[in-house]
Structures are given as C-alpha cells and as structure tokens.
Amino acid sequence: MTTNPILQINHLQKKFGHFQALKDITFSVNAGEVFGFIGPNGAGKSTTIRVLLGLIRATGGDATIFGQDVWHDSVAIHQRLAYVPGDVYLWPNLTGGEIIDLLLKMNGSQHSQRTDDLITQFGLDPTKKARTYSKGNRQKVALIAALSQNADFYIFDEPTSGLDPLNERQFQLAVLALKQQGKAVLLSSHILSEVERMCDRIAIIREGSIIETGSLEEMRHLTRTVITVTLQTALDVTQLAGVHNAEPGQHPNEWQFSVEAKSLPAVMATLTEHHIMALQSTPPTLEDLFMHYYTTEKE
Template identity: 80%
Template sequence: MTQPILKSHQLAKRFGQFQALSDVTLTVNPGEVFGFIGPNGAGKSTTIRILLGLIRATGGSATIFGHDVWRDSVAIHQRLAYVPGDVYLWPNLTGGETIDLLLKLNGNAHTTRTDHLIQQFGLDPTKKARTYSKGNRQKVALIAAFSQDADFYIFDEPTSGLDPLNERLFQAAVLKLKAQGKAVLLSSHILSEVERMCDRIAIIREGRIIETGTLAQMRHLTRTEITVTTHRPLAPHQLTGVHAVQAGPQPNQWQFSVDASALASVMTQLSAAGVVALQSTPPTLEDLFMHYYGKE
C-alpha cells in the first residue's frame, strides 16, 4: 500500500491564549490534488506554516515523506516546492535572476522548461522585481515552483492577483503534476478552482477540520436543484424532502430543491406525474461551503 506523502494527526497550535488550531488531521497521497478550504482566519495558513517547519505545533504530529515536519524540515524542503499567497522578492533583482536564485537555492537549474513557463505566463524576466505588480510576483514564484521536479507541491492561495488566463494556466500545470504522480496541497478561497482540480477536499473552521472527502461524498450535506415539467398536475409542496418550491413559467412546471435522502422517492413521484422535461443540478462546492458558513 502506498504511504501518504503528508500525514498529520490532531495537529494543534496555540498563540498565547488563542487556540489557532485544535484538531487538524489530514493525509495527502501521491498523485492526489488535495483542496484545503476555509475563510480567512480559519487556520489554513497556520497549518501550512507548521507543515513547512516555519512554526512549531503545540500538539499533535505531522510528517512529510515520513519525516517530522519540525525536526527534519531541511530534508523535507529538498523534495518540496511552495508558493505563498503574498510573494515578496528581492527588489533589485530582475524576475529572471530571482527565478534562477530560487531554483539554485533548492539545487535546481534554469532549463528549457523554465523558459517555456516564462513564455506561457507572459512574464517579462528582464524587469526589476520592485516594478512588478502582485500578479507578476506570483508568476515568478509559480514559474520557479513548476520548474522544479519536486515530489510535493504546497500552494497557499497561489492565484491571488492573477488574471483568469493565468489562473487557467496554473490549473493546467497542477493537473499535469497530478498526471505525473506528484502530490499537491492547494489552499484556496476560489471554490471553482478547488472543485475543478481537487480529488479530495478538507474544510477547516475555527481551527478544526469539519469535513473531509471527495465532493461526491460530501454532496449528501446539500440539496439538488430540480426543474421539472409534467403531463399531469403536481403538488411538490406536499412531497417529503422538497424545499423552496416555485412555479415555473410553463403549465405544470416547477422548480425546487430536494434533500439527498429524499431524491429517490421524489423522482418516483415525478415519474408518476409523467415527466415531460427534467433538469437536475447537483450541489456545488460553494453550496457545501455555505452549508457550514452561510449562517455566520
């Protein structure tokens, strides 16, 4: 059985009287893109800083490649690439010089792959870093990360400041890493990005992991949207598990949402009324996210 790249168990972190993390248990496997989502202040970046060995946990344990993240951080970083959400560069170096330096610090070299990434992301490598916008600073870090042949990639809000075209380039590059059997931990607030790329997702709230699994496994927590037109009159208000019923513009047309547990019985009732047209929309990651945070 393949061993996880990342494994954390009941990770905890306290800053004075503030409990930033209480129980963070995660696993990331080879060839997996793992999404890590939650609002600002939920504990995503604190978790990542612990995994990188930048701060020490006050409880629990975490290993990457089987090595303790605090004690063996130097050995871990030799096989790891990381991009933060706010990239700070040496102001007097050009973008190209910065990329080369970042690669050299990790024992890598500038290759044709690096040149291809610079061209893809539309970066001018001759400009000084102090002239770069936030988006261009992100590009420098992403190009350096994707130029490396790492075993584990950690991205913490990596597309902050990028335009939609470069976001798509980032997504394509991540999916290419996945196809090569690399492991990726992606922290993002762009739910469509996570939904498009991630195999599994963990939702963190107030320092605790409250749900982990594939999107398909989590969809039981939300409702499916149904638009249906039937031959015979239908009274969806009377069906168990049906919510937010609205009459459509056509005769015998209705729009409503259905609990996952009631979906089979509702479909049976619709069939009995003679379905003319039916459209169902499964819940999205945003629906799932709002299931936990919408009431705040």
C-alpha cells in the first residue's frame, strides 16, 4: 500500500496586494482519512481551498494532489476530485434534478442508483426549479452531485451550511462511507462538533498560519479535564498544582474544577487519599482546544 499522501501542502503562501492571506500552510491528507481544517471565518480556509482547486495561484510554497501540481495540473486533478463550497449558486431555471445530472455529466459521471438513493436520503425534491430552493436545498444539490461521483479526493468547504440536523447526520454518514472506501476527505468547517465527530486528524489555522496539526487525542494534552468530585474528608483543592477555576459544590466536600492533563495523576492520587464518594470527569473537547488557541494571544 502506498504511503504517499493524496494532498501535500508545503509552506503555502498567498498575497493579495499588500495583504498576506496565507503565511505558512503545511499539512497532508492521506487515503482513507477525513482531515479537518478548522478556524474562524477569515482565517484563510477558503483561500487555501481555492489554491488547491487551481482557482488562484499561490505566491509561495507548493501544493500537490495525487502528486500533481495544483496549478499546472488542475485539469487532470479535477477528473478525480469532487468539491462542495459553502455557498452554492445554481442555474435558477433548471430543476434540482437537471442540475445534478448536468454537474455529473460535466465531470464525466452520470446519474446512478447512488444518485437516487442520495436524493431520497437528503429529502430533496428534484422536480422543483432551483430559484425556489432555500440555501439548505441548494447545498443538498451540490452534496448529492459530489457524493454521486466516484472521486478519489473530496473537498468540502463548510458543506453543511444551511442544512438541518437530520441532513447534517446524512452528510456525516456519507463521509464515513467514503472513508471506509479508502477515499481522502478534506473537511473545512467552523462547526467544531462536526469535526470532532468525523475527523481523524485536524489542522487549526489562525491568521493565515497553521498553528497545530494532529489527532484530537494528540492535541488534548493542551486542554483541561473538568472534574466534579465529592470527598468523604475535607480537602482544599485550590491548593493543588495544576487545578484551575475551583468552586465548592452544593454538598459538603464537593468541588468542581478543571485540571491540566500533566497534573491529573497527582490530583487523582490526592483525591483518593480523601476517599472519593462520587466523581464525574468531562474530557476536553475540540471547542476547548479551539478556544485555547484563539484566546491565548501571542505573549
């Protein structure tokens, strides 16, 4: 099995006049992997994707998909790639079904049983003209067309924008099926729960630079676990190293606090000495991690 990544980005940069939208973007996406690309709006996610699609040319660095240069070989790359943007604009006088068929034909594919299944799963009425569609229904048209294709690499840029929770779930199931087929998926999103549920690895982008890349488990060392504990004997947990935001609970010897990962073993050992009556721990989430980066300014 080849270990060459499907997507490889090295020190990608993009300037618009004097404004540097991308300063230093480096990451890779492998076959059979769902890679989350997260950051707030304006951080550079869509600019990076536009470079990957060959729509704009990078100012510095390089990027390859299937080992081919994203700018010079964009036509060949697009034959094996499917893309869904966050804002979908459709031909207003065509029906949803006609647009899906047209998009498939333009990519050398055709309407299949898979297409019909997706139309049913997403609850789209393909007989209505696109001008009558809500934003969510326009997203469905693009998603159905992309997921109908037998591509090797799927790029989704805020793909569930406008979708209801039921359709978000359908999208997640579809992406899981792509992963099981060995496809590579790049998912750009600011919906952290979506990324946390689906992605094998993530890259966090901030002001045009990648500030952390890895699996969620690898990154959780940067965040704190929230503990709620009731002890048999009194203990002032505020004096323990690595404990933050400690507050007494409603019951005697009850505390709620957050604790740094490196301090967790020592804190648990001390709590055990005071005889734990009840304990609840909440593992750190991607949102905690995200806030860690975006509230910690460069000091």
